[in-house]
Amino acid sequence: MRWARAILPPVVFGLVAIAAWQLTVTAGRIAPFILPAPSAIWDELVEQRRNVWEAALASGENALIGLVGGTVVGVLAALAASRFRPLAEVSIPFAAVLNALPIIALAPLLNNMFESTSSIPRRLVAGIIVFFPVFINTLRGLREVNPIHQELMHTYAASGWTFAVKVRLPGALPHVFTGLRQASSLAVIAAVVAEYFGGLQNGLGSRITSAASFTAYPRAWAFVVGACLLGLAFYLTTLLVERLAMPWRTRLIA
């Protein structure tokens, strides 16, 4: 019952919104090149499902590799920065500059550095975008150590490395996942948008631009829906991994 009460309102709201959209477009006679009706988008999505699926796989692969790579580098960098204070002082402003940089804007430059059939530029863009939230959140978590835990590990004569692995890192996990939740959606956005700037034409981003340039707007929208579902899949997977990685947490969103 409680489950139904949590699920029902957003589902009803979503259905009403789509119905209103459909009604506005058909009754208001809005030109399909401005805003196609949901029914038209749905028809395209069904017709193009193979293409959408394949393009989503290609973009998803880039996003996933960027997400994993950026996360690994982010966590390792945070571990290093938490161990050596001077390193943190140097790296935080550096990371902030990196974050302020419109990283997507690097895509055409990166495309230039690699072959036109290479997927590396998109993966790099996704990885760089993922790095910042993971790094900052993990570093914050690593620094917030319960003073009693610190004293206890001191009484156990634990080395700095043991302390980092057995106390700092598990204690920082909630923060790591806060970063990962932001990063998982960002990775998909980065991987899709990076395709707008040329390079290999196999992902959702390139399908959206090519459909739009052929004025096939419902088809472009169908690929947008695909990108939306891909981002959702990434986010939900992150939540699932979070749940599995922290079984001691009784609530998912704390």
Add this chain to the structure above:
Amino acid sequence: MSAVVVDKVTKVFHPGRTDEVVALSDVDLTVGDGEFVSLIGPSGCGKSTLLRLIADLIPPTTGTVTVVGKSAGTARKEQAYGIAFQQSGLFEWRTVLKNVELPLELRGLSRAERRTKADQMLALVGLSDFAGHYPAQLSGGMQQRVAIARALAVQPPLLLMDEPFGALDEMTRERLQAELLAICAQTGTSTVFVTHSISEAVFLSDRVVVMSPRPGRITASIAVDLPSRDDAGRQSPTYFDRITEVRQALRGTPVKSTP
């Protein structure tokens, strides 16, 4: 051999600065083998500081601390003592069993040995059924029992406790006091116990050491000889006499000489 010898120890925080604090001044304390000693005094009298010196969590400014015949630093590195604080300080990402296993893990014991010892300790504090639970699923009293089991896991000759029952309700507190005494009797562990409850100190201890603040020093050492350490002991005249004696010592009025 004495479990703890504190010899002419002075501790000054921030020496030479405007916020200089003399936390302990010329403290001598000896805890015999198997003895249960409570440190009692008002807030800021340096009782926790004294415990931390024994634990080698902070160094003394002058004087020496000897723990089971070794320097405090060596004793810490050899895990010659177990320690428990007011907050249980359990690692929330480890199960109850894994929490108790941690000190054994850091000693390099094999998985099977760790498991056996941790199981024994959990049985000792009556929590065998909760081995697979996470700390967040336990009550405050149960968490504190896990912390005690963890402190005893390496079977240290000395147990250091800093107000371990301070955050618990009276009922739980009395039950845990009785359990602690049974455990100490069973394992033969010497104990230094910091508290600011007079009744707790008298009930648990062989000797109550009374401290006064600014600068922290030992003002009295009162031997407690209860006929028994149970509910009957809590009702005995000796119990109330010793409580009065400790209370007077805390107030600074001269202690009546007991014949």
